[in-house]
Amino acid sequence: MGVSSAGHGWPAPAGVLSAAFAMDAELARSGAAYRAVSPPFYLENLLGQSAAIRGDGAFFLTYAADRPLASVATRDIAGAAADLLADLSWTGQENLPLFGPDRLSPAGMAEVMSQVLGRPVVYRRTSVDDFASMCRFQGASEQAVKDMSEALAAQDAGIYDADWVTAKIATTDFRTWCRDVLKPAVDAKAMA
Template sequence: MILVTTAGKVGFETVRLLRQKALSVRVLVRNPEKVKSLVEIGAEIVVGDLDSLPSIDKAMKGIQTVVLVSPGIPAQELNVVHSAKRAGVKRVIKITNDASADSPIARRRWQYEIEAELLASGLNYTLLRANAYMQNVLALAPAIKKTGGFGSSAGLGRMGMIDARDVAAVAAEIAASSVTHVGKTYKLTGPALITYSEVAATLSKVLGRPVSYHELSFEEDKNAMIHAGLPKELAEMNAQFFGMVAGGDCDWLSEDVPVLLGRPARSLEEFATDYVSTFS
């Protein structure tokens, strides 16, 4: 039995793919109404959340493999690590991103803290270190529909953007594999380095209408995100990240996705085509 710890953009697709492989899979969710389609394909649901140790322990019963995917809050993910250790889980596959103890971005410091404790736990682990998600572009859809364009403080920084569905596919492939991948860290990217200017060009092509991109300062980007409804702390963290993108922080590619899946990673154009209705 495989446990997937949340049913967000990566977790939901991981569950779906595992069920396609006819594997027994359980998912921890807060609202079962949102995952009816997973129940329909045979997934087992446990209602709870990552702040609730009793619900995590309940979900962990009989589990051999955990796919640890969440927003990356240390207390929550470490609840899962400790529960997995108590339950004698054989391996943990953790979805993560760049992690550093001294990063200016809190999210990366959090990931470092989680990874360090996972490694110290003695559990068998595999780390899936993803570059920026293509799905983050979906947050730009309201601005694109309203103004015909979008802005960012990422400047012309390049990113090895990856479709979250490919991250899920790698997680499902490793969870289903007889090969353990123990102690491995895989870097997950799309097939090409992409700037936000190229995102605009790709959307223009797919949508059949012009989509513009304009560069923003840190303060302009932060304030735009706050105006769009993001909490100030999260908006500041995101603007910090985009500033690092401008400096080349995400300018890296890897062949791990095609090697692990036996097919190319999805391109930005494929992603935009699949989500065209969101931008229309």
């Protein structure tokens, strides 16, 4: 049992996502029984922007503002993994895409954040190049910058899109996640 990434079969380099696919391929070649929960964008990736959401009323991604972004809460990943681990009768090899129940664009996410947080939040798209510059400024290695930039470019180009059809749908919707996870994090930034 493992955790991988949605987007298997993507034909271009996808940085850290390609590394997950390579791990899955290696395990498949071994012949071992193996199942991997394969999630898309983790909602918890937004927690690193709690201060910006609180102070600037904005969050930033490299993704198109009006295009649905496949996402999932980590608690749903943990639940799916626990279910797989509890099933001792299973044999074979399988990647299991797991997506949240929403099909929100970043602009739609901003609307929900605004409602839950009780203050305006907007989405601002940033370029992959600007993201890479920020990572370099923060001390990331060139390999890390390359791997993250390739993953973001693949995400922007639709690496997760094909998995919408076969994905198991998780239970935590974005509004619930914002209420249970994001709001406490943003409120804690106000007290810091």
